[in-house]
Amino acid sequence: MDKDIKILALESSCDETSAAVVVNGREVLSNIISSQIDIHTKFGGVVPEVASRKHVEVVSVVVQEALDKAGVTLEEIDAIGVTYGPGLVGALLVGVQYAKGLAYATGKPLIGVNHIEGHICANFIQHKDLExxxxxxxxxxxxxxxxxxxxxxxxxxxxxxxxxxxxxxxxxxxxxxxxxxxxxxxxxxxxxxxxxxxxxxxxxxxxxxxxxxxxxxxxxxxxxxxxxxxxxxxxxxxxxxxxxxxxxxxxxxxxxxxxxxxxxxxxxxxxxxxxxxxxxxxxxxxxxxxxxxxxxxxxxEFILCTDNAAMIGSAAYFEYTKGRTAELTLNAIPNLKLGER
Known part of the structure; x- marks a missing residue:
């Protein structure tokens, strides 16, 4: 593609609420992560209902912080990517519904991303020449x-x-x-x-x-x-x-x-x-x-090994270049398999 493609990405599959702005699948302008680890440590593991409520509380703030840090507006974003599975269904739904709302309000394409594919694509951010x-x-x-x-x-x-x-x-x-x-x-x-x-x-x-x-x-x-x-x-x-x-x-x-x-x-x-x-x-x-x-x-790098939206933005870019976008009927699929669409 001749022009740079900016993806606003959201990740909420488990206990991190994250938003990022990624350019051309490899350049990260921002990668904001709000972790819930301190909350769930006292329970000895992630409590799904608690995770979902915390995502609802912070998702708007995290998205705005990602845009601000990247120095871009929603109008300058080319597409919106979001994790829709696998993961905790309630947690996934927060990100999916928020991304769908943004896509509807802005008229931007929506891209559903497999969380596992996102982890793989973190390597494209770290290693710019990896193919x-x-x-x-x-x-x-x-x-x-x-x-x-x-x-x-x-x-x-x-x-x-x-x-x-x-x-x-x-x-x-x-x-x-x-x-x-x-x-x-x-x-x-x-x-x-x-x-x-x-x-x-x-x-x-x-x-x-x-x-x-x-x-x-x-x-x-x-x-x-x-x-x-x-x-x-x-x-x-x-x-x-x-x-x-x-x-x-x-x-x-x-x-x-x-x-x-x-x-x-x-x-x-x-x-x-x-x-x-x-x-x-x-x-x-x-x-x-x-x-x-x-x-x-x-x-x-360590921050890209954790659940984060930058990796989702990278994966979303490669989906976008192949013309794979989602309808506003996109739903969370907690048991989504790698390669399924």
Missing amino acids: PPFVCLVVSGGHTFIVYMKDYGEFEILGQTRDDAAGEAYDKVARAIGLGYPGGPKIDKISKEGNPDAIKFPRANFHDDSSLDFSFSGVKSAVLNYLNQMEMKGEEINRADVAASFQKAVVSFLVDNAMKACKLRGVSKIAVAGGVASNSCLRESLINEGEKRDINVLFP
Whole structure:
């Protein structure tokens, strides 16, 4: 396209209310995030009804702040992008309804964005010269996928979790060993003080060498069983060793399958996305294995690993360039699959 395309994007799939202005899918003029983490920490996890109410309270303020920081008006925006799934249905509806209202009032095109696709596109913001094809490892609290990105907006799912997402397993194990919420950063931190070889926690075995799927419920259960056994014996539990050993089992699974995916599709680039992409052990392990195999491993900066509207704006731009816009009948789809439209 000859002219710059400015997208105003909204993200409200879980417990962050975010708005951003993104130009041509890669340049971020603003990326405002209102986090609810302090609110949900006291509950030990995200409470959907609380999250939805907080989105309603702040969405207008967040959108206006994004426009102000970007130095643009609604009239200068070319299209409005919004996450419509997957996620918490009430939370999603706040963003979708607000975006629909803006699109109707301004006459701007509306673009529905898959939240997982947004995470993948965060890498286009971080790495301006990144182009498909490449393999993407998507790891977050609710999702774990290995995806082959054939072209902009064109995905092939090579593997996914059959039960718990990796981030979900982190949260449950963190709660079990008394670290609290959010589990991922806390386990990553305490693991640095522990021995990752202290306890041998199992990895799922699908008896199929070609499978790139994941399963994390087994390692989570193994940790819980270990904790129960230690408690029954009256023995002291070394939380750092438990965290480090659990993390090693999870990270090795993620890394091995990501490397297999590159070999399967004959590519030498892995982009990592999602909240768990900020995990220091995962980053170090992927980079080390990538160097052995001459595979370039790419990560977004930490702020782009979290749920944020800039990544939604990037994904919306590539949908816009393909002529994929939504009607004002767009609805939230909490179980939306990657590639569905």
